[in-house]
Amino acid sequence: MAGRAAVPEVIWSRPERTGRGPRPAFTRADIAAAAVRIADAEGLGAVSMRRVAGELGCGTMSLYNYVPRKEDLYELMMDAVSGEHELWEPSGDWHADLVRVAHQTRALMHRHTWLPRLMSPVYGFSPNALRYLEHCLACLDPYDAPYGTKMELVAMVNGVVTTYVANEIATAERTRTLPWSEEQENATRLAYLGRQVASGAYPRLAASFAEDAGPIDLEAVFERALTRVLDGFA
Amino acid sequence: MAGRAAVPEVIWSRPERTGRGPRPAFTRADIAAAAVRIADAEGLGAVSMRRVAGELGCGTMSLYNYVPRKEDLYELMMDAVSGEHELWEPSGDWHADLVRVAHQTRALMHRHTWLPRLMSPVYGFSPNALRYLEHCLACLDPYDAPYGTKMELVAMVNGVVTTYVANEIATAERTRTLPWSEEQENATRLAYLGRQVASGAYPRLAASFAEDAGPIDLEAVFERALTRVLDGFA
DNA sequence: GCGCACTACGTACGCTGTACGTAACTAGGA
DNA sequence: TCCTAGTTACGTACAGCGTACGTAGTGCGC
Known part of the structure; x- marks a missing residue:
């Protein structure tokens, strides 16, 4: 009966396997992949505990052994797609590198259209999110500023991309x-x-x-917004 | 039985009163006010058709005579709070005026913490939203640029404010x-x-x-983000 | 090898949005 | 003036949700 109490913990600090008991049938990655598959195909609204459990081929309540609350399922999903960010060797031109980051983020969001809706600083500390953040900071090595400013810059770029793509997706x-x-x-x-x-x-x-003004070139609008933000920091 | 079919319409183009039948017991403003009251007090999650109907003192399904789908309820809410924007005579200094707009929007979002979550271009065409947009454009009269650019500027400021406050609220x-x-x-x-x-x-x-760097001054971060965006346009 | 921590999962509760049927009401046209 | 069509009002019902809880069964650490 123990272990079911409401204990404060981030899901990432809870070990995936403790040793005792039967072998878990799935990994967190399996669960995240299933949820992401569903959300990609049928929208975030189709992601329910029952549905994910069904996709995995297990009973609904079994899922709660892996994912204590639904919000944690979202956290798993966010981490999974954060892992899709391509991380390259910084070029030395931080401006160009950040533009590239922004484009990749936008592409990621178009691949997973539910992503902007879940975007929140709350999910910003999963392992893959940390890796991504570290990469952004690496790209900013040539930018001579305190880390506080660099963080603000990254947040700003992410914010603009998120807002922009959220609008694109909402209308579509x-x-x-x-x-x-x-x-x-x-x-x-x-x-x-x-x-x-x-x-x-x-x-x-x-x-x-x-x-x-003729038909609006959304691509150009995105590009302009991006360069304006970056120019505000240079 | 007619009139219940799925007819494409924005709620704003549907007349509030058609003349036939019993007098409606409530106005849209009543409904919006009730929903906003609930959302302010107990969060957006507490806003359900049953709950709003209860607040109004009518049966759940009666609400559907006024609000065909729940999304339209959200649209009413967004319009109601958009009406809270104070609209002043532009000062002639568009930079200062837009900063003032941004601060008011932020205050508005703090009064209605569910607002950033509903922020979407979809709700951007309600009567009060149009009034607000017109006011922003009036503030930008001294800014010599095509309307397309002005629109991008307004969108950008709104985006930054929304993102910023959404983060503030999410963590809180x-x-x-x-x-x-x-x-x-x-x-x-x-x-x-x-x-x-x-x-x-x-x-x-x-x-x-x-x-x-000592404790982070969130107020200053907001201010910096704002001026950076505006500088990108000047 | 014993016991405990874990996995598995069915049942149940209270909630959601809303389709549908029915009854009462009222304004416009004949 | 009366009839009728369009509206309002609202109860019932259904499918789906998150998840609390109880009960088996399993296998590692002592």
């Missing part, structure tokens, strides 16, 4: 989720917006829409 | 939610982190922790 996801077609949705929203803007209450918004 | 919330004390939590996490860092695998992280 919404049209896929809704029970009516994308054209209908856009038409309704545009009609509403047009009515609002045409009311004359928002002259600058109206001017903004009238400003013919 | 976590300690309040957990079933053990803050000291225990911090001790466990620090012990784990210390063990990792002491392993020698993360030399720069170790150096960063060793760098004695």
Whole structure:
């Protein structure tokens, strides 16, 4: 009966295997992989304890031997995808290296579209997250500043990438989720917006829409946001 | 039986009152206020259709006459708090005005800690959100740039504020939610982190922790992040 | 070899969003 | 003026959720 009490612990400080009892049937990596597979295919909402257990081929409650709370399952998932970051030998040009980091993070988030939603400093201390952070700091070796500033820079870049991709994904996801077609949705929203803007209450918004800038190049917007942030530090 | 079909519509383009049938017992504002009250007091997780209906004193399913899906309830909440933004006459100094906007947004998010979690471009077109956006653009009148750039600037400032406050809140919330004390939590996490860092695998992280910078002034960090972003545009 | 810590898992509880059926009500058109 | 169609109101029901708890069975450390 012991060992089931609510003891304060990060899941990473809990040993995966204690020695006593039957051999665990799965590793944490197995569990994380299963959860990530489900989230990638069917969205974060499909990740439930029952579903993950089903994927692993075990009873629902057995999962609680490995993962005491669902939040820990999220932590496992975040660590697993953090491990997908490619870590290279810093080039000596920290600006270029950080741009590369940002692009890789963005690609990672597009591969795992649930990632921005879980992004939080709470999950920032898993083993693979630490490895990633260390790599960012290594890229910043040529940048002459106290570590406090470097941390702020990394946080800023990560924040911008997260915000940006979250927006990309939210707009994309919404049209896929809704029970009516994308054209209908856009038409309704545009009609509403047009009515609002045409009311004359928002002259600058109206001017903004009238400003013919052609189709928005989202890629370029991302690039600009990134360089602006980095320039703010150089 | 008609009218219950899945018709594509933004809730804002659906009239609040059509004329036929009994007088509605509540306005959208009533519903939004109730939901916001619950979320402020007990967190976003406590906001359920049943709970809101209970707060309003009506049956659960009656709420669906006003709010077709739960996501629309969120949209009402976001609009309600967007209306709390103070809109002033622009001073002519767009830099100062945007800093003021950022501070107000941060204060707003601290008043409604669930706000960053719901932040998404999806909710960016409610009446009060449009009013807020128009105000930001008015503040940017002295900034000589195409509206596209102004929009990017506003998005960037909002993004930074959201990310920053989300982190503030996540760390604060976590300690309040957990079933053990803050000291225990911090001790466990620090012990784990210390063990990792002491392993020698993360030399720069170790150096960063060793760098004695005194207690971190979060207020100053926020200020720096803000001015850096604004400087990137000036 | 004994005992204990661990794994495994079924059952159950209270919660969620919401589809659907039914009854009461009221404003617009004939 | 009356009829009827569109709305409001709301109870019931269903599938799914996280997880507390009880009960077996298993194998390592003493």
